[in-house]
Amino acid sequence: MPTSSDESVRIGDAVFPKPFANGLEFNAPAHGTWNIVHIGFRIPEAHQIYICADNCLRGVVMTAAEMGELGRFSSVVLEEDDMTHSGRIEETTIEGVTDCLRKLPKVPPVVIVFPVCVHRFMGCDIGYIYRVLEERFPDVIFVRGFMDPVMQKRGTTPDQRLRKAMSDIIPSLPVKADTVVFAGSDMPASENDFKKILELNGLTIKDTADCKTLEEYLSAGEASLFICQYPAGLMAVKAITQRLDRRYIYCPLSFDYGTVEEELRESGLSVPDRFFEDGKDACMAELKKLKDLIGDTPVAIDYTAVPKPLSLARFLADNGINVKTVYLDSVDVSEKADFEYLQNNFPDLILHSTMHVSDRRPVRSKEKVLAIGQKAAWFEGTENFVNIIEGGSMYGFNGICGFMRLMEDAFNNSKDMRDIVPRKGLGCRSCI
Amino acid sequence: MRKTYRILPVYTGDVSGAASALYEFGGMTVIHDPSGCNSTYNTHDETRWFDKESLIYISGLNDIDAITGNDDKFISDICAAAERMKPLFIALANSPLPYLNGTDFKGICRILEEKTGLPCFYVNTNAMHDYSKGQSEAFLGFAKKMLRAPEKKIPNGVNIIGMTPLDLTSTKIRLSDSYETVSNWGLNTSYDEVIRATEAGLNIAVSSSGIAACRYMEEEYGIPYIKGLPWEGRPLDYMDVERRHSKNYIVGEPVISGSIAAYLKIKTGIDYNVIAATEITDGLLLDCDRKCHGEEELEEALKDADNIIADPMIRLISHSKANFIELPHFALSGRLYLKKIPDLLDPGLYYHGI
Numbered sequence: 001m002p003t004s005s006d007e008s009v010r011i012g013d014a015v016f017p018k019p020f021a022n023g024l025e026f027n028a029p030a031h032g033t034w035n036i037v038h039i040g041f042r043i044p045e046a047h048q049i050y051i052c053a054d055n056c057l058r059g060v061v062m063t064a065a066e067m068g069e070l071g072r073f074s075s076v077v078l079e080e081d082d083m084t085h086s087g088r089i090e091e092t093t094i095e096g097v098t099d100c101l102r103k104l105p106k107v108p109p110v111v112i113v114f115p116v117c118v119h120r121f122m123g124c125d126i127g128y129i130y131r132v133l134e135e136r137f138p139d140v141i142f143v144r145g146f147m148d149p150v151m152q153k154r155g156t157t158p159d160q161r162l163r164k165a166m167s168d169i170i171p172s173l174p175v176k177a178d179t180v181v182f183a184g185s186d187m188p189a190s191e192n193d194f195k196k197i198l199e200l201n202g203l204t205i206k207d208t209a210d211c212k213t214l215e216e217y218l219s220a221g222e223a224s225l226f227i228c229q230y231p232a233g234l235m236a237v238k239a240i241t242q243r244l245d246r247r248y249i250y251c252p253l254s255f256d257y258g259t260v261e262e263e264l265r266e267s268g269l270s271v272p273d274r275f276f277e278d279g280k281d282a283c284m285a286e287l288k289k290l291k292d293l294i295g296d297t298p299v300a301i302d303y304t305a306v307p308k309p310l311s312l313a314r315f316l317a318d319n320g321i322n323v324k325t326v327y328l329d330s331v332d333v334s335e336k337a338d339f340e341y342l343q344n345n346f347p348d349l350i351l352h353s354t355m356h357v358s359d360r361r362p363v364r365s366k367e368k369v370l371a372i373g374q375k376a377a378w379f380e381g382t383e384n385f386v387n388i389i390e391g392g393s394m395y396g397f398n399g400i401c402g403f404m405r406l407m408e409d410a411f412n413n414s415k416d417m418r419d420i421v422p423r424k425g426l427g428c429r430s431c432i
Numbered sequence: 433m434r435k436t437y438r439i440l441p442v443y444t445g446d447v448s449g450a451a452s453a454l455y456e457f458g459g460m461t462v463i464h465d466p467s468g469c470n471s472t473y474n475t476h477d478e479t480r481w482f483d484k485e486s487l488i489y490i491s492g493l494n495d496i497d498a499i500t501g502n503d504d505k506f507i508s509d510i511c512a513a514a515e516r517m518k519p520l521f522i523a524l525a526n527s528p529l530p531y532l533n534g535t536d537f538k539g540i541c542r543i544l545e546e547k548t549g550l551p552c553f554y555v556n557t558n559a560m561h562d563y564s565k566g567q568s569e570a571f572l573g574f575a576k577k578m579l580r581a582p583e584k585k586i587p588n589g590v591n592i593i594g595m596t597p598l599d600l601t602s603t604k605i606r607l608s609d610s611y612e613t614v615s616n617w618g619l620n621t622s623y624d625e626v627i628r629a630t631e632a633g634l635n636i637a638v639s640s641s642g643i644a645a646c647r648y649m650e651e652e653y654g655i656p657y658i659k660g661l662p663w664e665g666r667p668l669d670y671m672d673v674e675r676r677h678s679k680n681y682i683v684g685e686p687v688i689s690g691s692i693a694a695y696l697k698i699k700t701g702i703d704y705n706v707i708a709a710t711e712i713t714d715g716l717l718l719d720c721d722r723k724c725h726g727e728e729e730l731e732e733a734l735k736d737a738d739n740i741i742a743d744p745m746i747r748l749i750s751h752s753k754a755n756f757i758e759l760p761h762f763a764l765s766g767r768l769y770l771k772k773i774p775d776l777l778d779p780g781l782y783y784h785g786i
Contacts, residue, residue: 024489025470027471029482031475055447056559057441058444062475070439076436076437077435153466431768
């Protein structure tokens with residue numbers, strides 16, 4: 001079965017894992033997701049330096065500006081002569097980074113350096129650059145970032161590699177058996193069964209997404225267990241736990257009770273009596289409340305809202321919620337079972353690309369739609385939407401209940417979609 | 433070091449400039465760049481996204497196609513999109529990797545014209561210049577490809593050339609009734625309007641981005657042009673107003689800054705010197721004015737300032753004793769001061785006491 005050349009397809013007719021044909025790409029004006037600038041600033045006291053062409057630089061420097069973080073951001077502009085003279089790109093990168101650091105009032109303890117696509121394309125000697133920089137600034141920890149979107153369609157994305165580079169600077173410290181760290185996510189764990197159970201077990205909880213000082217961030221190296229709840233952070237967590245010889249648990253927000261129960265049971269943590277039964281009961285009660293409230297209102301979900309959008313669609317559809325559309329461009333392999341289940345049981349569910357050329361002219365219905373995620377809100381043109389990315393770092397029965405409460409709130413209270421969705425980095429400071 | 437920026441952002445880049453210039457012209461602009469790179473333009477350099485549609489896409493270039501110089505996918509994707517979206521023309525914009533591998537954009541344009549039957553032109557960008565260059569190339573490319581000799585002339589007709597949200601938010605050009613606006617390139621406009629440009633008797637370049645297209649229309653269609661914002665109902669070439677050296681500076685795009693300086697000179701007798709911080713300056717500066725490239729040069733140039741009119745971000749590199757008059761410029765500070773950008777055509781709003 002061929003992939004669809006249209007912007008949408010019934011899931012019953014869709015191809016796994018790429019339902020849509022490649023083509024020119026549209027970019028919807030919903031920008032709540034985090035980019036590498038937002039992610040990099042999760043290291044307290046770190047300074048970011050980008051070395052790239054003017055147009056490429058504009059997006060990242062304005063991200064920092066809109067966060068009010070220009071004091072922690074510098075840049076080096078690449079010009080034609082950097083690409084036509086042998087060795088010039090290394091020289092410009094080294095001298096540019098050096099100049100930026102010397103102009104700062106105080107040399108920062110951590111510097112994240114971002115070479116770009118052209119560094120790769122020209123075979124730039126990145127190792128040489130860091131050797132020189134580390135000789136010149138022996139007290140600085142250099143984090144090896146990269147902004148190379150040309151590589152992202154095959155293998156790992158720049159943000160996955162950045163998360164790994166950021167974890168590479170966490171040192172191996174003496175293990176504290178009672179310390180557990182949430183790592184790999186952009187937002188601190190919120191309504192989260194793991195967090196609740198860790199607290200009940202009397203363990204010390206750290207979170208790399210919620211560190212106030214560099215010392216606190218680096219102290220993640222003493223944790224005995226790492227918990228990763230965001231797919232893009234998994235590579236980093238696997239790497240650091242392998243390097244430090246620690247254990248990790250991977251458990252992204254799932255809407256399947258069985259998966260939650262299995263992940264919590266296999267964690268090795270002590271789970272209180274009736275935790276699962278009570279959790280399921282609470283979810284069922286919240287589901288009934290949601291269903292009573294929204295009735296047959298169509299629901300649209302986008303892939304930026306939750307790590308597993310098809311798991312959410314399946315959960316809601318199975319419980320009588322009228323899920324109409326899921327906005328995504330590909331299906332993660334971890335969602336294969338959910339994809340097949342929906343194909344067989346809800347074949348009329350629509351999968352809609354977010355990048356298709358015709359998306360520039362979205363066809364919007366006049367009926368009230370409850371959207372989950374900013375892109376879904378923009379495509380549906382609705383002000384009733386759950387303003388969330390990355391599952392809001394929720395997890396488990398608490399997370400599922402919390403999620404449904406957000407849906408109820410979104411149904412009852414409209415939001416200013418035009419003001420909200422163009423703002424970058426949901427959860428970060430926005431100065432616009 | 434000239435290429436480093438300690439704290440200032442760079443101006444909007446040439447690729448975004450090209451997309452902004454052609455936004456309302458009815459065509460399809462394709463940026464040959466990796467997936468997601470159009471987010472910069474979409475997010476930070478364009479204000480019209482919610483109000484007016486435009487066919488601006490990115491090719492989603494990947495490493496293999498860039499390394500092997502595979503243009504077939506690029507061409508076939510454009511053909512498919514054109515078939516679907518029915519643009520009136522196709523414009524192609526370059527980026528660093530296709531620039532490095534020497535992609536033959538003009539050749540690709542010829543192939544696309546054969547395959548789609550649509551006019552197609554190349555906008556000479558590579559992401560290493562500022563928006564004024566990209567806009568200039570886009571306006572010129574459109575003029576060369578799309579304009580034809582007029583069937584009728586409108587002697588008092590004028591075209592406003594070089595107007596985009598990157599420089600100007602208002603189209604309230606205050607021309608007296610003796611002038612008729614034929615077209616605006618390119619804000620609050622349309623294909624049907626801009627294609628009539630050759631009917632006009634005068635072009636007004638309201639920014640440096642409009643100069644190249646004006647020169648082309650002068651050479652090709654005999655339409656004279658002047659440079660500068662019209663004041664008080666009549667066109668005025670700001671270069672005709674004499675100004676002297678002073679320690680009062682206006683920082684920004686040279687035509688707009690020069691126009692404001694000329695207006696202030698006429699109205700108040702005060703001399704302001706232009707510090708042109710954008711790229712196109714040839715023939716656009718008086719002897720008292722100067723060009724600055726980058727943060728370091730700009731910081732140095734402002735060291736002796738008594739008065740500065742500039743985007744608020746310039747304050748970050750200005751000494752504290754200078755009197756600073758904020759004039760937000762979207763191409764520099766983007767959305768940060770968007771709500772505070774005044775109508776540039778009404779200096780009383782930002783220069784009090786005129």
